[in-house]
Amino acid sequence: MDQFESYINKWKAQKSDVQEVDLQKIKSQAQDRLSRHNRKLIISNLWMSIAFAGVFITIGLIWSYFPDRTIHFYAGMFTMLVLLFVFALTQWASVHYKRINPEAEPVRYIKYSLKKLVLNKWILQYGLPIYMVLLGFAFILYFQDIMIGASLQFMIIGYSVTLGYIFLMAILSLKKTKRKIEKINEMISYLKDWENILNQET
Numbered sequence: 549m550d551q552f553e554s555y556i557n558k559w560k561a562q563k564s565d566v567q568e569v570d571l572q573k574i575k576s577q578a579q580d581r582l583s584r585h586n587r588k589l590i591i592s593n594l595w596m597s598i599a600f601a602g603v604f605i606t607i608g609l610i611w612s613y614f615p616d617r618t619i620h621f622y623a624g625m626f627t628m629l630v631l632l633f634v635f636a637l638t639q640w641a642s643v644h645y646k647r648i649n650p651e652a653e654p655v656r657y658i659k660y661s662l663k664k665l666v667l668n669k670w671i672l673q674y675g676l677p678i679y680m681v682l683l684g685f686a687f688i689l690y691f692q693d694i695m696i697g698a699s700l701q702f703m704i705i706g707y708s709v710t711l712g713y714i715f716l717m718a719i720l721s722l723k724k725t726k727r728k729i730e731k732i733n734e735m736i737s738y739l740k741d742w743e744n745i746l747n748q749e750t
Contacts (some may be wrong), residue, residue, distance in 0.1 A: 571745050578738040579650055582661055585735065586644045589668070593639050600632045617693050624690030631686065635679050642668035658743050662736060669732045672725050680718045684711050 607625050614621070644664050650657040687710050695703050 571742070574738055574742045574745070575650065575654075578661075578735065578742055581731070581735050581738065582644065585731065589639075589643055593636075593643065596639065597636060600636055603632060604629065618696070620689045621693035624686050624688075624693070627682065627686035627689060631679060631682055635675070638667070638671055638675060642671060654742070654746060658739050658746075662739050665732050665736050665739075669729055669736075672729055672732075676721070676725065677718070680714055684714050687711070687714075 607629055611622070611625055642664050644661065646660055648657040648660055688707070691703070691706055691710070695706060698706075
């Protein structure tokens with residue numbers, strides 16, 4: 549009986565050692581990937597914000613230089629401004645701001661990181677397509693005003709080029725977006741594995 553208990557204790561010790569190695573590996577992978585992801589996201593958001601600031605200024609100048617336009621003109625301009633602002637806001641909201649020590653507060657670190665990653669994934673999967681569709685709608689409203697009196701041929705070319713460009717950008721970004729989502733899923737998987745091991749220890 550004593551020998552049997554000795555085997556059991558050795559097996560438990562080996563299992564504990566393996567689990568500890570797995571935990572350290574998972575923690576290392578999760579923290580490293582999250583750090584790189586957050587750094588890339590901040591840089592990307594900075595460039596986006598600079599570009600959007602230029603668009604805001606341009607829309608403001610167009611708005612002021614063309615008074616007494618139709619409701620379609622102002623509705624289109626306003627929709628573009630709102631879309632840009634909301635998209636930029638959600639992108640910055642997915643950045644990890646809090647400095648949580650993963651060693652001292654692992655549960656809080658995991659939950660906060662999962663929350664940010666899920667938001668970032670939602671933006672890529674659903675937010676970006678919605679943004680593209682609504683942007684196309686905003687341009688249609690805008691063209692309803694500036695194309696008053698234009699020939700049918702000019703209107704067709706104008707709509708086709710603008711909406712075609714938006715559609716092309718959406719198609720070209722699909723592969724890049726898919727790759728980003730795959731990386732986010734990997735990070736979510738690491739965090740959930742980490743969370744499961746912590747739950748088993750308690």
